[in-house]
Amino acid sequence: xxxxxxxxxxESAIEMVYLDNNATTKLDPQVLEAMWPFLAExxxxxxxxxxxxxxxxxxxEDAREKVxxxxxxxxxxxxxxxxxxxxxxxxxxxxxxxxxxxxxxIITSVVEHPATLQLCQHLERKGYKVHWIGVxxxxxxxxxxxxxxxxxxxxLVSIMWANNExxxxxxxEMLAKLAKEVGAQFHVDAVQVAGKYPINVQxxxxxMLSISGHKFHGPxxxxxxxxxxxxxxxxLLRGGHQERGRRAGTENVASxxxxxxxxxxxxxxxxxxxxxxxMLRDRLEQGILARIPSTFVTxxxxxxxxxxxxxxxxYIEGEALLLMLNQVGxxxxxxxxxxxxxxxxxxxxxxxxxxxxxxxxxxRFSLSRFSSDDDVDYVLAQLPPIVERLRMLSPYWDNANxxxxxxxxxxxxx
Amino acid sequence: xxxxxxxxxxxxxxxxxxxLSDANARGDVGSISCGDALSLSLKINPDSExxxxxxxxxxxxxxxxxxxxxxxxxxxxxxxxxxxxxxNQDIADYLDGLPPEKMHCSVMGMExxxxxxxxxRGESLEDDHEEGELICKCFAVDDLMIKRVVKANxxxxxxxxxxxxxxGGACTACHEKIEWVLDACLAEMAGEASAKPLQVAxxxxxxxxxxxxxxxxxxxxxxxxxxxxxxxQVIAEVRPAVQADGGDIRLVDVEDNLVFVSMSGxxxxxxxxxxxxxxxxxxxxxxxxxxxxxxxxxETAPVAKKEATYDC
Numbered sequence: 001x002x003x004x005x006x007x008x009x010x011e012s013a014i015e016m017v018y019l020d021n022n023a024t025t026k027l028d029p030q031v032l033e034a035m036w037p038f039l040a041e042x043x044x045x046x047x048x049x050x051x052x053x054x055x056x057x058x059x060x061e062d063a064r065e066k067v068x069x070x071x072x073x074x075x076x077x078x079x080x081x082x083x084x085x086x087x088x089x090x091x092x093x094x095x096x097x098x099x100x101x102x103x104x105x106i107i108t109s110v111v112e113h114p115a116t117l118q119l120c121q122h123l124e125r126k127g128y129k130v131h132w133i134g135v136x137x138x139x140x141x142x143x144x145x146x147x148x149x150x151x152x153x154x155x156l157v158s159i160m161w162a163n164n165e166x167x168x169x170x171x172x173e174m175l176a177k178l179a180k181e182v183g184a185q186f187h188v189d190a191v192q193v194a195g196k197y198p199i200n201v202q203x204x205x206x207x208m209l210s211i212s213g214h215k216f217h218g219p220x221x222x223x224x225x226x227x228x229x230x231x232x233x234x235x236l237l238r239g240g241h242q243e244r245g246r247r248a249g250t251e252n253v254a255s256x257x258x259x260x261x262x263x264x265x266x267x268x269x270x271x272x273x274x275x276x277x278x279m280l281r282d283r284l285e286q287g288i289l290a291r292i293p294s295t296f297v298t299x300x301x302x303x304x305x306x307x308x309x310x311x312x313x314x315y316i317e318g319e320a321l322l323l324m325l326n327q328v329g330x331x332x333x334x335x336x337x338x339x340x341x342x343x344x345x346x347x348x349x350x351x352x353x354x355x356x357x358x359x360x361x362x363x364r365f366s367l368s369r370f371s372s373d374d375d376v377d378y379v380l381a382q383l384p385p386i387v388e389r390l391r392m393l394s395p396y397w398d399n400a401n402x403x404x405x406x407x408x409x410x411x412x413x414x
Numbered sequence: 415x416x417x418x419x420x421x422x423x424x425x426x427x428x429x430x431x432x433x434l435s436d437a438n439a440r441g442d443v444g445s446i447s448c449g450d451a452l453s454l455s456l457k458i459n460p461d462s463e464x465x466x467x468x469x470x471x472x473x474x475x476x477x478x479x480x481x482x483x484x485x486x487x488x489x490x491x492x493x494x495x496x497x498x499x500x501x502n503q504d505i506a507d508y509l510d511g512l513p514p515e516k517m518h519c520s521v522m523g524m525e526x527x528x529x530x531x532x533x534x535r536g537e538s539l540e541d542d543h544e545e546g547e548l549i550c551k552c553f554a555v556d557d558l559m560i561k562r563v564v565k566a567n568x569x570x571x572x573x574x575x576x577x578x579x580x581x582g583g584a585c586t587a588c589h590e591k592i593e594w595v596l597d598a599c600l601a602e603m604a605g606e607a608s609a610k611p612l613q614v615a616x617x618x619x620x621x622x623x624x625x626x627x628x629x630x631x632x633x634x635x636x637x638x639x640x641x642x643x644x645x646x647q648v649i650a651e652v653r654p655a656v657q658a659d660g661g662d663i664r665l666v667d668v669e670d671n672l673v674f675v676s677m678s679g680x681x682x683x684x685x686x687x688x689x690x691x692x693x694x695x696x697x698x699x700x701x702x703x704x705x706x707x708x709x710x711x712x713e714t715a716p717v718a719k720k721e722a723t724y725d726c
Contacts, residue, residue: 125594315473316473317449317473317474317475317478319475319476320478320479323422323425323476344448344449344548356449357446393431393472393473393479394471394473395442395451395453395471395473396446396451406446409446409451409471409473410442411442411444411451411453
């Protein structure tokens, strides 16, 4: 099969209304076009001196500048390419604790992505004191608790900018400013913000920031760490001199090129897409709330990224919903336990104290610039009968009165 | 989390998803906090004890709904006693298997059936579910159980914990977590040991080291002997099926409401032996009328180590 034949074969794609863009996004065709030559023709090692390597090296620097623009960084050299955002976040956290060994405390929040959560738990077991800052019922950070936790013992603050489940935004600039006052390094997990909300690290107190290419129509397997010039740093991967010695290992060139193009496209589209997606999301959200009883939006509706809506559908379980949505060609996500093989609702829903009757049935719709009005119409037509069907099966739902209650079913043997 | 083909069919077209208006037995199990709840209602013929109809309502994932549907299909037409022989593995088999992390859905079906039978017979079942942090999702083993077994048997390695509890015996994803629980438990035990007066420690040490285990005087306990007879009977019932699969199960010891069994042959290291144990546990609990916990142990485990307390 020729390369061209493979590129131009959209009919092989599964037809779906894809509203799971916080999980991953469709590769933009322009990104794929840009990547191909670096998989086929330009295979040189960017570290090599010869022509083939130099050509690739220049393309790599071009991609770096595009990511620099998306993040509003002062220097392109502040961008370090990684294999994913998890690596970028791990690098940031482990670098800070190693670079400032005299400080033995870390601040983070209880609603972080597992990349941060699990690593901080690991460091806690290794003897670091971790301040886990809570959130209120709308997912807003307890800023007073954050202030109280700050001290000159804190090596690092690592906080997400937007929550992956609810889209709720934290006041990152303000939090970074407070962290700087005690000399702590400040890292932001901006995975769910990049390409959805304006970022300008240059005019902030952010020292480090993680992004992932596949969350804004780039390829999977590539991420970047913004590392402010002058920040005390210790690399996670040591070895070769790639990325100025800050991340050893031959670069994933084609994916980096792809992420560069994706960053450029996202940056250009951002002003127009922010408004369009917010309107589309609101129509979806209002439509669901109007059509299905016992539903509500989780998170902070006033401060969130424009593409995300997390709706709790009470008295049914999320995985069952996803299976039925999948059957009619709708891809969404859930904070439900069963999707992860666990038995408990997501830590984000628990942290926001969403009642169990609702926490198990949360549905996350996340839109992208490829989402359309037709997608929203289709979900609004398909979702209500599916919810009705599952509620008919639920012991917590009173079909006669079309309402539910946790008290309806109280097993003696639980 | 995907469904297997047959469970997918049972999920999309569940059978007997209804409330029985003329039910004379009901088993309500699960909890909203765990995300799984099942209400099973049965219409049992009072003369023949044949289950003439069954209905269910389930709050849960696709596998939970499919398992509920399968359960009702399996038991309709059986007598109550026949139905009580149904195991969660039978439910899973009926669906051509369930993913390991979904086996708890079939367990819920079995629990509902036992609860319904108890309800019909005017008996009561007590909640013996743990409330600790779930460590092994495949076999539903929590940290409290691991700690209890570690202390009871003086375990010190992850491999031993896997052998004794089956936690981590299937997908292995929880091995690191088991290690954390083990470390915490060992630290706790070390703390307890150092807190004890030296004299007591010396006495205990003398007992363990100097007196042959066989020489420790055993007070005859008629109630215990009776209990052991019942447990032996339950194990004897289960053994033919286990042996048919190339394994074996043998009673090792009984302490309070803990039953220690040894599994050998094909059962050693088998991912599904946890289900056999769960089945034995349910049968013993039912036969003795109170909740019992069945632990697998290695036959070579030193008897003296079981002198530890279970109140972690």
